[in-house]
């Protein structure tokens with residue numbers, strides 16, 4: 001016997017018991033996004049490495065440590081996408097989507113890849129819903145995008161269990177001065193910070209605010225707030241976003257320490273947080289990225305978007321799916337009965353009923369045992385004597401009660417039972 005081949009470390013199979021929840025999230029996302037005028041785009045899952053180095057930022061953890069980068073047979077450096085925004089905007093520029101009326105509203109659903117230490121709920125191939133709105137600087141668009149996100153979570157029944165954290169991280173006009181102030185503060189209190197924070201303080205000081213280690217919290221809580229350092233334009237933008245969210249009765253919590261892992265964000269940033277998944281408490285996050293399209297070689301179009309971590313959303317959904325199993329197991333006893341039941345199964349399936357059909361080779365008792373394990377409410381039995389009389393037995397699995405129906409009416413009987421479910 002050969003040794004069974006296992007999946008690669010850090011990836012996971014989404015098994016049939018779980019796919020109903022995945023499908024529910026995807027279907028809700030498509031419905032909500034399309035209702036707001038967003039259209040699906042499907043970029044490839046690998047790109048030139050340069051796209052992510054430039055688009056996400058050379059100094060980010062993602063680009064420095066977490067990318068799946070390889071050389072193809074032509075000697076070109078390629079990378080499996082670690083996030084979707086850079087790919088979507090690359091396509092936006094490459095195909096001239098910017099000539100369309102703005103904002104251009106796009107979404108995409110699919111796998112992302114990051115070489116991270118595998119741990120509970122964190123995978124090297126994971127899945128995201130991504131939404132991007134490009135070409136408009138008005139704070140009304142920020143509020144719209146956040147409202148779409150909230151409607152998605154209302155649609156899957158999770159909105160009440162999540163908190164919307166909101167912040168502004170300024171722009172190139174006001175952030176450099178804040179950054180300096182922050183570095184100075186972090187240096188002064190370096191002795192009280194963890195090793196990672198001390199390293200980050202020089203490289204990527206805003207990310208230090210993200211540290212979850214309890215020991216660092218007192219220092220970070222007292223750190224200067226970005227909200228006190230915003231220039232007039234950024235402060236006004238943020239005030240408008242807040243006012244629009246309030247007009248839509250969308251609750252949020254201003255969280256000055258909320259920064260995101262990408263260099264490209266400016267002004268509005270947001271996350272949807274849960275207390276139910278331990279330290280990895282964000283199920284979605286996003287922000288404004290004015291300047292990114294231009295950085296990728298396109299026009300100076302501003303934009304804003306979000307990503308939803310599907311693994312985390314699915315974890316929060318209860319596993320009792322309301323997707324019904326099969327209505328009935330059709331049990332022919334012998335090949336002649338199978339020949340008679342094939343067209344019946346075909347006819348009811350066309351009308352939307354889910355039935356399973358045996359092959360006529362097992363004993364009745366083992367077929368009934370299978371019906372129990374499939375948890376079907378009904379079994380339909382056609383043996384030699386039933387076939388001779390032109391009849392079928394419909395057995396109610398829980399009570400064991402059986403009744404006879406003419407084979408000619410079996411299709412109609414099954415559809416009546418399907419209608420009652």
Ligand SMILES: [Zn+2]
Pocket residue numbers: 193194195196197211212213216
């Ligand atoms: Zn720390």
Ligand SMILES: [Zn+2]
Pocket residue numbers: 170171172173174175230231232233234235
């Ligand atoms: Zn500013």
